[in-house]
Amino acid sequence: MELFDVYPRYSVRLNHAKGAYVFDDAGQAYLDLYGGHGVISIGHTHPRYVQALSEQLNRIGFYSNSVDMPIQDMLAEKLGAQSGYPDYRLFLCNSGAEANENALKLASFHTGKNTVITYRNSFHGRTAAALAVTDNSKLQAPINQNNFPVTFIELNQEAALEQALDNPDVCAVIIEGIQGVGGLDQPTPGYLKFLQKKCAEHGVLLILDEIQCGYARSGKFFAHQHAGIRPDIITVAKGMANGFPIGGVLIQPGIEAKHGMLGTTFGGNQLACAAAISVLDTLEEEAVLENVNSVSQKLLAGLENIPGILRIKGQGLMLGVELPYPVKELRSKLLHEHRIFTGSSNNPNLLRILPPLTITWQEIEPLLHVLKTELS
Numbered sequence: 001m002e003l004f005d006v007y008p009r010y011s012v013r014l015n016h017a018k019g020a021y022v023f024d025d026a027g028q029a030y031l032d033l034y035g036g037h038g039v040i041s042i043g044h045t046h047p048r049y050v051q052a053l054s055e056q057l058n059r060i061g062f063y064s065n066s067v068d069m070p071i072q073d074m075l076a077e078k079l080g081a082q083s084g085y086p087d088y089r090l091f092l093c094n095s096g097a098e099a100n101e102n103a104l105k106l107a108s109f110h111t112g113k114n115t116v117i118t119y120r121n122s123f124h125g126r127t128a129a130a131l132a133v134t135d136n137s138k139l140q141a142p143i144n145q146n147n148f149p150v151t152f153i154e155l156n157q158e159a160a161l162e163q164a165l166d167n168p169d170v171c172a173v174i175i176e177g178i179q180g181v182g183g184l185d186q187p188t189p190g191y192l193k194f195l196q197k198k199c200a201e202h203g204v205l206l207i208l209d210e211i212q213c214g215y216a217r218s219g220k221f222f223a224h225q226h227a228g229i230r231p232d233i234i235t236v237a238k239g240m241a242n243g244f245p246i247g248g249v250l251i252q253p254g255i256e257a258k259h260g261m262l263g264t265t266f267g268g269n270q271l272a273c274a275a276a277i278s279v280l281d282t283l284e285e286e287a288v289l290e291n292v293n294s295v296s297q298k299l300l301a302g303l304e305n306i307p308g309i310l311r312i313k314g315q316g317l318m319l320g321v322e323l324p325y326p327v328k329e330l331r332s333k334l335l336h337e338h339r340i341f342t343g344s345s346n347n348p349n350l351l352r353i354l355p356p357l358t359i360t361w362q363e364i365e366p367l368l369h370v371l372k373t374e375l376s
């Protein structure tokens, strides 16, 4: 059987990985400034992560949600405390799209309404509801059309939001803390405050998609915390378990849970929880937020001094370097000549930088020298 060929791939065969580096079959090291699409949070094969998964696998690898799950309680407690949301409840699933799917469904259950407001250039995943609120018609099959009513509005335009909220059928607004796939545009703190206020006034739930920008990537636990707001629902995935598949929905106390309203076979299994707990423990014990902020500050200062860069976007270690021309060739050169993985986005001129959050300044600094050479 052959693979269903849906991914454009680089011809690199990875054999093993450590910290901020991945190694190919020939033992060649590559600096990983892509993190397998913003997934690697505490570094590849972190010892605490490997130990937590190995020990859990030797005890019990899987049982479904039909029995008590103390490891889920432990994860929820640690996540609540570390993220600043101890009073919220946690629903566990397996991916980012699934987290958003459940968040949207929950908003609809809670309000009894069916219309969602979302943003131009957004990406929320490829399952039915998540795709419906994603601004990319190329990803839609005929069965995805006319799912439920969706209003697309421009980021940071208050009048457009007010007009969209005039519709009495709106159940939720979904927004990324920093747009990932779209190209690193982000809501301003003032707009997020306005959005929270308007949602509350209209009885509409505010869903913050923190799947890519959350879990310390922006320099705070959640990107929306730079604006000091508290959404009703927050979705997480990617960095949550450093590559072990998991997703989560954080739910404010006023939303009632009923048995059977949400569910999944694999979601919140013991291995995923063990991996996720090892990530939270590492974020705390290794002061990862401080590292993100200090590395980011130095990197931004260095990037600002490189001629040829049009704009630098993003926050923390979720950065975009915009050039006046497409970055495809540059990315290929970075990978094949300089052995550096980077990311792309819907904006063809934007180089995306999503390193492990534990990366040191010494490890990431070579990027500046390489960009200086390549852009001069």
Ligand SMILES: Cc1ncc(COP(=O)(O)O)c(C=O)c1O
Binding pocket: 095, 096, 097, 098, 100, 123, 124, 125, 126, 176, 180, 181, 209, 210, 211, 212, 213, 237, 238
């Ligand atoms: C902001 C955001 N939301 C949702 C998703 C979907 O996550 P997954 O690919 O795990 O379904 C992604 C994936 O890139 C994302 O960046």
